[in-house]
Amino acid sequence: MEEVVLKGNVGQADGSAQGQNFTLSLGRSGELLTSEIRQPGYEATYRGTKFSVTFAAAATAVAAAASLDVIVNPAGSGKNLVFCDAVVALTAYTAQTLAGSSVVLGGAAAATIPGTVGSVVTPANCNIGSGNISVAKCYVSATLGTVPVAIRQLAAWCLGTATPGADVLASIHDDIKGEVILAPGNAIAIFGLGGTPADLTIQPTLTWDEVPIGQVP
Secondary structure: OOOOOOOEEEOOOOOOOOOOOOOEEEOOOOOEOOOOOOOOOHHHHHOOOEEEEEOOOEEOOEOOOEEEEEEEEOOOOOEEEEEEEEEEEEEEEOOOOOEEEEEEEEEEOOOOOOOOEOOEEOOEEOOOOOOOOOOOEEEEEEEOOOOOEEEEEEEEEEEOOOOOOOOOOOEEEEOOOOOOEEOOOEEEEEEEEOOOHHHEEEEEEEEEEEEEOOOOO
């Protein structure tokens, strides 16, 4: 096995001009000292490859081929949709003694562009002003070739009151961090599990990076 030796200075690093070799800064135990100077998502956002979509508020539905809040990565797009995070806002619920359900992200494999779709939602580029357009197709509703299968919990509520407004309506953030990837020719949808999902009215937002097939960090 070939041996690779990294060299660096203990203490402050120097040499920061563009194009200039940079001396690594090491700690007293040989550890590499690093610090972030920008937010983690800056690079993809700056390059115009990060996109976001917010769907209209609607009652949550159970898993079915006729799905709500659908994102399709068309076959032949040449890109993976690498999901960064999701925010699910609870905007209303049906008054009753107890309302409880989970909001789930589901995947539908080998999904072609649906033949029956509702309103189209255009993804926004997170670099405001960028001319880059997302390859993703987003629909308020769409009929997929298969029933989506749950792959990740996004949020859950259990509301113990018969008076709407007595409980605090809130949003829940899920930091997905690339742990869900939508390959070309597949789709995701959002649905409810447990209880009566239709009792909850939600408005979800999802954010993703579009990464060329075969490109690795």
